[in-house]
Amino acid sequence: MKDFSFTGINLAISTPFDENGKPDHGRLEQLIERYLAAGIRGFVLSSGTGMHVYLSQEESKALVAFGAKVINGRARIIAQTSALLVDDVVERTRHAADSGAGAVMVLPPFFEGPTDDDGVFEFYGAVARAGLPIIGYNVPQAVGVEITPPLLRRLHEIPEFLAVKDSSGDLSKQAALVRTGLPMMNGADPLMPYAMYAGVRGLIWGGANFAPKTCTQFVTAAQEHRWDDAREIWRVLEPAMSLIWEGDYVQSVYAAAEMTGYGAGNPRRPLARLSAKKADALRSALGDLVEREKLAV
Template structure:
């Protein structure tokens, strides 16, 4: 059996912004170097945590191009190329491939798009024709399309459809996808060790922006079957991963990452930085990670 191309931890990179709300490419490059130094071997550029939907197509492409140039073969690159129209996804995917992406993550049709299986399959078949492996995205509470096991099997029959990232936050639902025998990637921060134990093929993890070294250690311990060690490491991460997952996810990741030395500025409007009165809870949840994760 061919090894899954996107195994292990793939960091859903937070896109840095300057005080004027512009993409801060100098900080983007510096942060990527910092994460490479911590041992990250996979990146998702223009990710959801990186505010893909609030980047213009040109900005998203620049993030992919500049990120790929810095990474320069030292880690795998997945690019998010989601758009409302399949033609735009294909165009974005081809541009991402030219920049050096090895796979793409794509939301199903959203904002009044088709919700029937046939419509979703047709959408992804068109996207896969662009030539890069496609990772579908199961986040039904956000887009109104659920990738069920039956739909997953239909999608997997498309040449070039590689996997589904499950961000439903429902471990039972994710396990049902895994029971198809097809590769599933966990995208719910609170489920990481449980998803790995259940058989997840890989992770796309936004919270890893906050604590890359500890996140990598959890994944390595789990992959090597050292479950007691994985659980002990997870206890350090669980408070902050639970807190950010509870609400205002992107804003919380940006705030927490700044405290551990991996700052990306503030999220772009219409999102706003977390108010000052919520920062003590972030700091408390981080605990010893603040010192342990300092670059």
Template sequence: MTAFPFPGLNLAITTPFDDAGRIDYGRLEVNVEHYLAAGIDSFLFSSGTGMHVYLSKQESEELVRRGAKIVNGRAKVIAQASALLVEDVVERTARARDAGAEGVMVLPPFFEGPTDDQGILDFYAEVAKAGLPVIGYNVPQAVGVAITPELLDKLNDIPGFSAVKDSSGDLGKQAALIRTGRFVMNGADPLVPYALYAGCDGLIWGGANFAPKTCVALVAAAAQRKWDEVRALWKILEPAMGLIWEGDYVQSVYAAAELIGYGAGAPRKPLRALAPEKLPALRHSLETLMEREAI
């Protein structure tokens, strides 16, 4: 088996917006530089945390292009290329490739798309022809399609299919994917240390937007199998990582990043900034992190 191209922490970076709801590329550059200084060595642009579903096709492509230009070879770049039409996914993937991305993350067909294995296999085979490593995205609670161990085995017969990102939030089911021996990435923030211990190959982590230094340190400790250190760092991270997963995930990540100093403005409509009554609990969960993460 070839080496996994996206090990460790891949930051699902927030997309900054100005007061008018436009992408703020100046703030994006500032944040990327701060994340690089914190030790982030791989970025996922136009992620779910980065509000992919509320970006136009042109905005998403421009975000990836500019993001890759800012990174300028100092870290890996992944792009989300999910769309309803397979032709759009292929085009987005090709544009990401031409912009300098080294991989794409793609949801299986959703919104009344095929749910049978062959339909999903045909879809990913078409996407893989665009020439970038493809990360399948398993989030059945959102799209109604689950990538099972059996399907993952079949997907890996597709040249160019690289891994599955599992955001189901079910550690048992993620462990079953890991047991296939295929490349699996954890995408559920509250499962991070458990997924690493279970043997996941990498992380796509939205919560790392507000705690990059601590998240980088935890992943490094896990790579060295220093599980006591992992446990100590997770004790600091868990209050916030658990809280944001309970609901209003994107809004909570944006609010937490703002509180700590990695501000990206407010989420774009139709989402709104985190409700004021929820801020005290979020701020309390970040108390120890604020000192560690000071820029």
């Protein structure tokens, strides 16, 4: 079994933007420090929740380098290095390694890329040239390529292929991936308790941006098999974690984080602020989380 060191929460941290829509490194540093103080010990830089697809290659690389410098060994670092061109993925991955990332998260080929297992295998084999552990990203509803249990077993023949993050949101399919016995990470917010009970090895969690203390408490209880405690904490988290999954995910995370005091500003265009109607529904779903995040230690 390959060494897996990304247990617990790996926060898919939102990218802060300034009033001109540019990445705000100063605000990012403040957020990282607050999340570290809240107990977060793993970060995903340039994540999907961090609007990776709406960052230029240079912006993404600068974000990874700056974030890693701020973290400075105090937490695990995963960098997303997904791109359309394989050579770009390899270049971004080498840059992530040079910056201090411990692994990279990479989407399979997308936008008219190969969808057969051979093509996906060859793609990840090419990315492996960069020499950094790879976390595959299973989100078939977005990219049209699914990492199935047989493909996952094959991908683990690549020495650098470490695990897969499943964001399909399909519990039965995720359970089938878990049953392979290979390292699995859950990326679907509403499935967190079920995934942990099923035996996922780690979590990549966007919703933890707006409730890092409560999410950390929940994960600690689940890891210690204090399931009654975990269930009670999940009852507080579940309304918001389910609501954000229903649509406008990134905008909802940014809005919820503003409400609970971990604001990263507005999402970058073409995404807009959450509508007033949806913001009201989100505020209601957060319930006691706003006060809980202020008081939790």
